Amino acid sequence: MSYSVFLHPDVEKYLDSLSESEKKRCYNALKKLSEDSYEPRSGCDIKKMTGREPFYRLRVGDHRFLYVIKEQEVLVEEAFKREKGY
Numbered sequence: 863m864s865y866s867v868f869l870h871p872d873v874e875k876y877l878d879s880l881s882e883s884e885k886k887r888c889y890n891a892l893k894k895l896s897e898d899s900y901e902p903r904s905g906c907d908i909k910k911m912t913g914r915e916p917f918y919r920l921r922v923g924d925h926r927f928l929y930v931i932k933e934q935e936v937l938v939e940e941a942f943k944r945e946k947g948y
Contacts, residue, residue: 865896867936873927876941884925891922895929895936 869892877885894906899918902908907921911928917939920927928940
């Protein structure tokens, strides 16, 4: 099953603020969400959030992305560094 991945404008701003190597790594991980947005695998550390239904979390190094899955779409709502917390 293939999903379409959409980024919130704030997420795009966050990605633009990163260095080129970090930006590339994050974009590659976000692209992998189009394959399977539920299961963790190599290069895609995914967890279902408890207490923040229906959000999932994607971890890319020190960067975190929160997203929601609606039908065939993945909506990436938040992006932040690990220190900020949830």
